[in-house]
Amino acid sequence: MKNTVRTFQAAKEEGRKISMLTAYDYSTAKLMDEAGIDAILVGDSLGNTMLGYEDTISVTMEDMIHHGAAVARGAKKTMVVVDMPFMSYQTSVYDALVNAGRLMKEGRAGAVKLEGGKSVCPQIKAITEAGIPVMAHLGLTPQSVNALGGNRVQGKSIEAAQNIVEDAIAVQEAGAFAAVLECIPAKLATLVTEKLSIPTIGIGAGNGCDGQVLVYQDMLGMFSDYIPKFAKKFADVGNVMKEAFKSYIKEVSEGTYPSEGHTFQIDDEVLGKLY
Numbered sequence: 480m481k482n483t484v485r486t487f488q489a490a491k492e493e494g495r496k497i498s499m500l501t502a503y504d505y506s507t508a509k510l511m512d513e514a515g516i517d518a519i520l521v522g523d524s525l526g527n528t529m530l531g532y533e534d535t536i537s538v539t540m541e542d543m544i545h546h547g548a549a550v551a552r553g554a555k556k557t558m559v560v561v562d563m564p565f566m567s568y569q570t571s572v573y574d575a576l577v578n579a580g581r582l583m584k585e586g587r588a589g590a591v592k593l594e595g596g597k598s599v600c601p602q603i604k605a606i607t608e609a610g611i612p613v614m615a616h617l618g619l620t621p622q623s624v625n626a627l628g629g630n631r632v633q634g635k636s637i638e639a640a641q642n643i644v645e646d647a648i649a650v651q652e653a654g655a656f657a658a659v660l661e662c663i664p665a666k667l668a669t670l671v672t673e674k675l676s677i678p679t680i681g682i683g684a685g686n687g688c689d690g691q692v693l694v695y696q697d698m699l700g701m702f703s704d705y706i707p708k709f710a711k712k713f714a715d716v717g718n719v720m721k722e723a724f725k726s727y728i729k730e731v732s733e734g735t736y737p738s739e740g741h742t743f744q745i746d747d748e749v750l751g752k753l754y
């Protein structure tokens with residue numbers, strides 16, 4: 480059976496931690512699905528990790544639909560959440576509804592995620608009322624990197640922490656089924672988690688959240704432009720890839736690849752008849 484919003488809610492009620500990773504393509508999604516991940520986020524972080532932008536601002540609806548649909552084809556059981564890119568929902572409730580609909584219809588999402596608290600509650604309400612599950616995203620919201628003055632830890636002052644608590648309650652009341660908490664102090668994330676009846680998914684928010692999400696290139700050591708403090712390297716796939724590329728280059732230059740076993744044959748008789 481496919482994971483849904485009900486899987487998320489049941490996990491919170493049963494105290495079972497939710498595992499989530501980003502993915503942006505079919506093959507990676509299939510591997511994660513086979514490994515038993517609860518949910519995949521087609522994050523707009525694809526702007527950094529797949530497209531080489533320095534932030535997520537330039538990511539388009541077409542990018543998200545293209546990668547979302549590829550991931551959805553590889554995800555048999557896991558739930559696929561697709562990010563709403565910058566300016567696809569901030570402009571109006573109408574735009575948010577139309578674009579969330581496109582991510583479901585064309586991107587084959589199981590849910591959408593958008594960044595922000597009270598200010599985007601009308602959008603969250605309208606999208607959920609249209610039957611589209613919404614995951615909220617609070618704390619460090621990378622689409623607001625220019626307003627925040629950089630990718631920095633959020634919620635450290637009384638006012639900022641209180642705002643995050645109020646935003647969390649507001650997005651829950653607006654209908655969000657879960658909330659990502661990014662780069663906030665662990666004790667604040669735990670407090671928010673205790674106050675909410677919907678699950679929180681942490682990234683750089685300590686282990687008091689109901690689940691965790693990581694960018695997959697970070698946890699596999701495949702992305703070195705910027706390595707956040709919270710990004711544990713679970714395997715050094717980046718170096719494994721580099722070593723494989725070097726072996727390939729060496730064998731090609733030495734002429735040892737392709738060998739007999741990787742080569743198709745033809746009867747000499749056929750060859751002899753050619754002119």
Ligand code: KIV
Binds near residue numbers: 521522523525659682
């Ligand atoms: O785009 C993304 O990958 C995200 C995660 C960092 C939560 O939003």
